[in-house]
Amino acid sequence: MGELAAWTAFLEASVRLGVPLGLAAMGETITERSGVINIGLEGSLIAGALGGALGGLAWGSAGLGVGAGALAGLLAALVFAAFAVGLNTDQIITGTAVTLGGLGVTGAVYQARFGATGTALTLPTLAPLPLPVLSDIPLVGPALFAQAPTAYLAYLLAPLLGWFVYRTEWGLELRAVGEEPDAAQAAGVRVRWVRFWATLFGGALAGIAGAHLALAHAGTFAENMSAGRGFIAIAVVVLGRWNPVLVLLAALFFGAASALQFFLQTLGLDLPYQLFLALPYLLTLAALAGWVGRARAPAALALPWPEDEG
């Protein structure tokens, strides 16, 4: 019985750690499907974390905190989109600036509000919400269905976004914009518009992921708490081959890899703590090395459009 419990704990941790990554990655999937790569996702993530914390404190509700986080993430993405889509500036550099700015602004706002000491805040928690019946299923029940509501959002979004991308008019337009924007434009699609909304959507989801980090995961806000998850999310999009469902699965796989570190620690291995901290990044690198060759990115990804303005 003890082994079952251990496995359940492992699965539960995998899901819990994978959810924020999955949300951000699914958002970025939509963004990249439109041909835009948002390196500023990290900025949306940290903005969402702060937004979630501030919103939760202001209104005393974790749910509203998540909403505030979504808004904050969207605002960060708005800055990115205004430059990269509106002005057609270089997407990589713009994204880097937005991430830097996001870390700077959230740090500044945090310090202005709470001072520079960095003591933990007491935030309303986004508590796990076990689903009746489903959470009683042995092994997977507690792992999948006793999570914070944001996890359920992720479960719902994956197939929904998949259907959207592959089976609707809008999804077709999205894909066309990401592959051959000139063709999409000739067919009457408003390329910039589509890219704009795809980017904002991605930012909002990343904001929700950030809020989850603050309200469900850490229970507080700390500067730079996003720890590069936004970048890992971008790698996860590649691993999931720009397919929303596969992306979520890839994110959960990453959650498992992160959960592994606790497992290994309990085994009493005398490995340096920092190795575990570095593990997610090393794993991402390894996964990219093993997988990438076979996936094909949207053809127009990261390219300025129209070309002569770039």
Added chain:
Amino acid sequence: MADRLASLGTAVLALLLTALVTAGALLVGGYDPVVGLSALVGGAVGSPDVFLSITLVRSVPLILTGLAVAVAFRAGVWNIGAEGQLYAGAVAAVWVGLHLPDLPALILVPLVLGVSVAAGALWAWVPTLMKLRLGVGEVITTLLMNFVAIHMAAWVVHGPMQEARGVFPQTDPVSETARLPTMISGTRLHLGFLLALLLAAALWVVVRFTRAGFAVRAVGASAEAARISGRVPVERVVFWVFLVSGAVAGLAGGVEISGVTYALYEGLSPGWGYTAIAVALLAGLNPLGVVLTGLFFGALQGGAGAMQRNAGIPAVWVNAVEALVILSVLAVDQLRRRVDWGQLLEGGDGGSAVEAQEGSAGARTEGPAPQGAVRG
């Protein structure tokens, strides 16, 4: 010639824009922009000692990482990993500096710097291979390597290289013979500053006047044309540029150890590798320009401390300002190129003023083409 003026104009406009927005943000935040700004300026150039010991010293890692980034970007290589390469260089430098105390300074100092160069190049080597052999875009890989480097440095100072006392997470200071001498006695300005200037000059000459430099520029501006018309071995150029970029960033780490801190600790770099992007862009990727912008950002960072102490504005604001600089450069650059200012100002037909010329590719400043960065 008009090109260079355009870049200078872009830089000036961008800085003005940044200053305006920052002042506005400070007001909104309830701070006094004038007090803040004067504290900043005072903390940067308030006195000769401040200038030499703080601003110039602070500018060295920025100039070096700025050069690293500029060289890479010039070839279209998106090296966002200068931060990690710097740490790699610092770790290597400290190791040598601690373990070979018996060597004379004339050998040890170059050795220390040499290993930091090698370590930086090595740190860039993995993303390079992944890009060239596996087609993995370097943006994500270099970013991930940054985190790995930071954790590696943290492990080193908590564990195997921790100071003998075992109290703080830092190494012992390196031996006297491993340290860069000061240039002006009484200040903290070390020889690394001169080294940075010389390197900038050398890179400028290479880029401008040598065939290798020309190949680098061609690859960055249009890898296709470089390959087809210039018969440039694009992959080879990318490989070497990437390694050189890592090497210079590694050098920044070594110089910082050997010239300023003499020991390694967590948080050695307040994000120099990322600031370097702003430094390089503002300089138009020109090595000589990097010296100027590196000095400027050195002043900013030097003054940030004073700003925090005297005006109560948290130093973390500087990060936001750096981001603003990058965005301003991008925006000004785009607006300058795409709007036909002549017609607009003369009040010509509004509609036509903002269109690109039919058939022409539009003026494009020399700079990287991002395709390779993501799809490899």
Added chain:
Amino acid sequence: MTPPLARLSGVVRRFGSVTALDGADLEVRPGEVHGVLGENGAGKSTLLGILGGTLRPDAGVVEVGGEVRELTTPRDAWAAGVGLVHQHFTLVPTLSVLENLALGHRQAAGGFGLPLEKLRAQTDALAERTGLRVPLEAQVETLGVGSRQRVEIVKALLRSPRLLVLDEPTAVLTPPEVDRLLDLLRELASEGRGVVLVAHKLDEILRVADAVTVLRQGRTVLEAPRSQVDAQVLTRAMVGADGARTLQRDVRAGTPKASEPRGEVEASREVVARLQEVHRQGSRGEEALAGVSLEVRRGEILGVAGVEGNGQRELCRILAGRDAPDGGRRTIPPEVAFIPQDRTHEGLVQAFDLMENTALTLQRTQRGRRGPWVRWSAIRRRTEELMDRFDVRAPGPDTRASSLSGGNQQRLVVARELEMAEDLVVAENPTRGLDVAAAAFVHGELRRLVSSDRAPGMVLVSTDLDEILALSHRILVLVRGRLSPVPPEEATRAGVGSRMLAGTAGDG
């Protein structure tokens, strides 16, 4: 009198300081095939943009079906009944034909799903009526150019346009496909639609048009029914009286003299390049070259004819040493001059100035370098000389390449490459997009070079049959990655054209 289907009156359109259209008129009647002729740069693409709703005129009136319309987006154009069939960039390669047809349709009013079944039914009905069949499930990138064009036409026809406008449709077709297309256009016109055919080649217009409009420098200089014009009248209208004189001179320089026998060069001449059973995979994994063999001698122009997409790209790059063959043997000189088809992305670095672009090749030579250093002063001088000799119109060698017109950019590329040519020149569609005078100039330079003392061998790979016929000593035809020679007596349009078809399954 029936009102015209479409009428443009006095249309003006500027781009910055360049006036692309300066009072253009066009009148198309129902049931007529209307040809619009003009040189490259005369304003044809701008006209198309205005008709198609992607550009707005600065002045002038656009009427469709007797009503004045403001066409500000492609959707407006469709709503007005104008269907534009583009040349490039309007199909998404990674999507299927059916998905491409569905794109932008918004047929399902407010619904979410894709109207695939409805589209299937519509395309079937269309196929019944016109004989136009397209493979609905195929991914567009697997289709040849001929098929892609048919998809474009179907796409336009599905919107039931009153006016069908085609942009240089025959450029990518084999002669039999051209016939099929022109018949189709006649058919569509007879249904009461208007068909506008925009081109710069005379003979196709002469074959099928009921009426002709000629643009020159943005103005309409001639509007007439077919019966009133012939090739001479049209050419004069296209290039103008002065232009005609310059053109005569350039064409004379570019055409072989009567005394100069065209035919093979002596077999004793040295072979400068040889390919034996060369294989090469294309960018999509297909077999682009399936065992090609050829020899090029000094002083000869070897013409390789063929429709785009049959392996020309790979052949050129392998001959020029820019790519390696996958199999077979290749012998080429160490330096090969190469005039690539894509001058914008492969021939020039747009962000560089002219001097730096010349340096792309020159810095590899003795003249342009001193050890590891670039001899900028020598390169600058040489660039000025080249600009002068090849008549590259630009303020100076410091001018940015992107600010030059297409014609001048091509002149620079040709100048730079021919300058380098020692043993072998590979020219890939060297006069594409050039006006007649510039094209004639390039032809003249190519001929002059091969008959000069240096006498390099030249491989001319072109989709322009006339160019091949005018310049080549020997002709080969490239079809589906295989080369076949054309005997001298069959070196005519018909002869070569029929060979271009041999081996294709009528699809291409």
